[in-house]
Amino acid sequence: xxxxxxxxxxxxxxxPEFMHDFMVFFGRTFGAIAxxxxxxxxxxxxxxxxxSKTVDGIRYERPVLLSAGFDCDGGLMRILPxxxxxxxEVGSVTARACAGNPKPRLTRLVRNKSIVVYKGxxxxxxxxxxxxxxKRNADEGxxxxxxxxxxxxxxxxxxxxxxxxxxxxxxxxxxxxxGDCYTINISCPNTFGGETxxxxxxxxxxxxxxxxxxxxxxxxxxxxINLAWNDFKELLDIIGTFGYxxxxxxxxxxxxxxxxxxxxxxxKWRGGLSGKTCxxxxxxxxxxxxxxxxxxxxxxxxxxxFSGEDALVKFRAGADLVQVVTGMIFEGxxxxxxxxxAYASEYPPTRAPAQQ
Ligand SMILES: Cc1cc2nc3c(=O)[nH]c(=O)nc-3n(C[C@H](O)[C@H](O)[C@H](O)COP(=O)(O)O)c2cc1C
Numbered sequence: 001x002x003x004x005x006x007x008x009x010x011x012x013x014x015x016p017e018f019m020h021d022f023m024v025f026f027g028r029t030f031g032a033i034a035x036x037x038x039x040x041x042x043x044x045x046x047x048x049x050x051x052s053k054t055v056d057g058i059r060y061e062r063p064v065l066l067s068a069g070f071d072c073d074g075g076l077m078r079i080l081p082x083x084x085x086x087x088x089e090v091g092s093v094t095a096r097a098c099a100g101n102p103k104p105r106l107t108r109l110v111r112n113k114s115i116v117v118y119k120g121x122x123x124x125x126x127x128x129x130x131x132x133x134x135k136r137n138a139d140e141g142x143x144x145x146x147x148x149x150x151x152x153x154x155x156x157x158x159x160x161x162x163x164x165x166x167x168x169x170x171x172x173x174x175x176x177x178x179g180d181c182y183t184i185n186i187s188c189p190n191t192f193g194g195e196t197x198x199x200x201x202x203x204x205x206x207x208x209x210x211x212x213x214x215x216x217x218x219x220x221x222x223x224x225i226n227l228a229w230n231d232f233k234e235l236l237d238i239i240g241t242f243g244y245x246x247x248x249x250x251x252x253x254x255x256x257x258x259x260x261x262x263x264x265x266x267x268k269w270r271g272g273l274s275g276k277t278c279x280x281x282x283x284x285x286x287x288x289x290x291x292x293x294x295x296x297x298x299x300x301x302x303x304x305x306f307s308g309e310d311a312l313v314k315f316r317a318g319a320d321l322v323q324v325v326t327g328m329i330f331e332g333x334x335x336x337x338x339x340x341x342a343y344a345s346e347y348p349p350t351r352a353p354a355q356q
Contacts, residue, residue, distance in 0.1 A: 003332025016106035016115065024075060031079030040082040044333045046340040050349050052086075052141065055320050056218035056245045056298055058180055061141030062086030064311070064339045067302045067323035068147035068185065068222070072123040074132045077144055084336040087143030089248075089323065090133065092185045094151040095168035097125035101152070107266050109273075112259040113306060115326055117252055118271030121152045126169040133178035146179035147222065150197075159202050163209050166197075174215050181217050184210065187224035187251035198224045200234050207242040218245040220300065225250035225281040229288055236289060236297070246298025248323070249285045253277045253303075275326035279304025283317050290318025306331055308342025315343065 011019050030036045046062060053063045066080055066088035074090040101120030108115055123129065129146075136144060150156050150165040166184065173179055186197035186206070197206045221239050223232065239247065252272025259265060259277055282303035289299060301319030305311050306327040314322050327335050 003334065008330070008332065012108065012110065015104075016108050017103070017119075020070070020106065024071065024073075027071075027079045028075035031076060031082075037079060037082040040079065040333075044083040044337055046084040046337045048341055048344040051340060051344050051347070053321070056181070058143055058218060059141055060086040060143050060321065062336075062340050063315075063321045063343060064336050065089065065143070065145070065300070065321060065323045066328070067325045068092050068183070069117070069119065070325050070328075072121075074129050074144070077133075077136055077142065081142045083333040084340050086141070087145065087180075087321075089145040089147045089183055090129065090179065091123060091147035092121050092149035093123055093126050093129050093146055093169055093173075094121055094149055095126050095165045095172075096151045096153070097128070098122055098152045101270075105271075109259060109261070109264050109275075110330075111261045111264055112273075112276060113304075113326070113330060114259060114273045114275035114277050115329070116266060116269070116271050117274055121149050126172040130172050130176050130178040133173075134176050143180045145181045145183055145220075146173050147183045147185050148173070149185040159196055159205065162196055163206050166206060167209050167213060170210055170213050170215070174213055174217075179217070181220065181245075182215070183220040183222050183248055185222040185251070187222055198227070198235065200238060203235060203238050207238065207244075211242060218298075220244060220246045220248050220298070222248040223250040223285070224254075225252075225278060225285060225303065226254045229285075232285060232288075233292065236293065240293070240296060244297075246300065246320070247289065248300040248302060249282050249289065249319075250278070250303060253281055255281075274303075275330070276304045276306070278302075279310065279313075283313060286314060286317040286319055305339070306335070308338040311339040312342050312346050315346065 053060050066085050068089040068091050071090055080088055098121045100122030101118050105119045148169045150162045156162050156165050197203050254272050256269055286299055286301050299319045300321045301314035302323035305324045311322050
């Protein structure tokens with residue numbers, strides 16, 4: 001309530017990207033101070049029964065993660081456990097640093113519970129972020145995944161250069177052992193060359209090259225959510241062939257017709273939509289993936305979670321873990337604990353779904 005009545009109206013008066021950068025600065029700075037972490041934990045920490053879960057051999061203290069795009073440079077590992085997160089996806093990280101697309105890169109559509117994201121993968125680049133992640137001083141049970149995308153500039157506009165770029169980052173991360181698992185983001189709608197690797201032939205080429213990089217950690221693919229089921233399934237079959245552990249379903253929504261209040265939309269559309277417009281699209285794909293492939297894939301459900309009940313819809317559809325970004329920005333950090341509480345009541349330790 002304090003967040004929604006006092007803080008959010010102030011935050012939402014400010015430019016969204018300024019606010020985002022401010023929150024990341026705040027989180028990085030205050031996350032280093034133990035008494036502040038303790039206070040945050042008092043306010044926003046989850047204190048219910050054990051809801052830890054082991055997925056692909058990794059133990060998550062809580063099954064709720066911060067999705068890619070918020071902690072782009074990996075500075076929030078210390079503070080996130082204090083507000084009940086069980087892990088995060090850092091990034092998306094690219095081989096070279098990216099300055100991002102021309103501004104405005106973020107536009108809030110408040111009534112639509114959505115953000116137009118045109119960030120263009122702004123991050124400090126793989127070398128710097130890998131060093132930071134290796135020094136990690138995150139809590140035990142807090143899982144750090146690394147989301148990997150292709151550098152967003154004109155040097156990486158053909159498939160060959162894109163593949164090399166992904167491989168460079170994947171190699172850097174694996175060489176130094178940064179992160180606990182990796183997600184290959186093939187579905188960022190905001191890159192220079194577009195969503196190239198969501199096409200079956202190119203995905204095969206990308207995954208074949210990535211397979212040459214030694215990696216002993218779980219690997220996932222971040223999926224687009226605007227594909228017809230048959231096209232989505234074709235990608236899943238390829239991903240299965242290359243031995244990936246699972247999929248993150250999914251990325252931003254590119255179908256602008258799905259917003260409730262089109263009159264609030266920016267005059268010039270650029271980028272993808274987060275939040276509520278992703279909810280049903282991702283749920284449907286999660287449901288179908290679980291029904292078609294059983295336990296073959298770990299499913300990480302993301303898109304439009306604004307309440308504990310929304311998260312349960314994703315778990316019931318078949319997600320093993322869930323991620324949030326926009327919901328946390330709109331509802332405040334208490335959303336994470338709310339999801340943990342909902343999970344604990346739906347799946348108390350004695351009835352927890354089978355662990356992978
Ligand atoms: C500001 C912002 C930046 C994002 N950047 C990335 C990114 O770099 N890589 C990625 O895989 N997804 C990115 N996403 C997509 C989110 O990870 C997530 O898939 C999507 O927003 C749906 O979840 P939500 O409704 O909880 O926001 C971004 C989303 C937002 C809101």
